[in-house]
Amino acid sequence: MVDIAGVLQERAKTHGNFYNQACASMDVLNAMERSSNWKHLDPDKREALILIAVKIGRILTGNIYEPDHWADIAGYAKLVADRLEQRRAGQAKASQDAGTYLKMAAIGGEYNQRSPR
Numbered sequence: 001m002v003d004i005a006g007v008l009q010e011r012a013k014t015h016g017n018f019y020n021q022a023c024a025s026m027d028v029l030n031a032m033e034r035s036s037n038w039k040h041l042d043p044d045k046r047e048a049l050i051l052i053a054v055k056i057g058r059i060l061t062g063n064i065y066e067p068d069h070w071a072d073i074a075g076y077a078k079l080v081a082d083r084l085e086q087r088r089a090g091q092a093k094a095s096q097d098a099g100t101y102l103k104m105a106a107i108g109g110e111y112n113q114r115s116p117r
Contacts, residue, residue, distance in 0.1 A: 012062075013062075013063065014058070014062050014063045014066045014068070014069075015058045015061070015062040015063075016058060016060075016061030016062030016063075017061060020061045021054075021057045021058055021060075021061040021062060022057065023057075024056070024057035024060045024061050025053050025054045025056065025057030025058075026053075026057075027057075028053040028056050028057060029049075029050060029053040032049055032053065044079070044080060044083060045080055048076040048077065048079060048080045049076075051072070051076050052073050052076050052077070055069045055070075055072050055073045055076075056073070
């Protein structure tokens with residue numbers, strides 16, 4: 001069985017006092033929620049920002065030299081950035097496909113205009 005008290009003692013070394021960390025995280029989160037774009041964010045973007053706020057709270061109240069806090073922030077940001085890149089690539093592909101279709105339609109239209117009926 002897991003020694004919960006031991007786990008909490010270890011986490012306090014890297015994360016700081018839980019109440020203080022929660023207050024710091026909520027301050028960051030509340031600022032984000034008051035922003036004009038918060039309501040426009042997709043769920044993955046909101047979730048990433050919420051988790052980043054938690055990591056910021058841990059940095060501000062716990063061990064500022066804990067690399068996991070910083071790596072986790074980068075990881076959450078990377079997940080969103082990767083999804084945005086995929087979306088951009090998909091839009092570029094759709095735009096290319098539409099351009100090809102329009103060119104083919106124009107060529108077909110010219111062909112149809114020249115063809116005897």
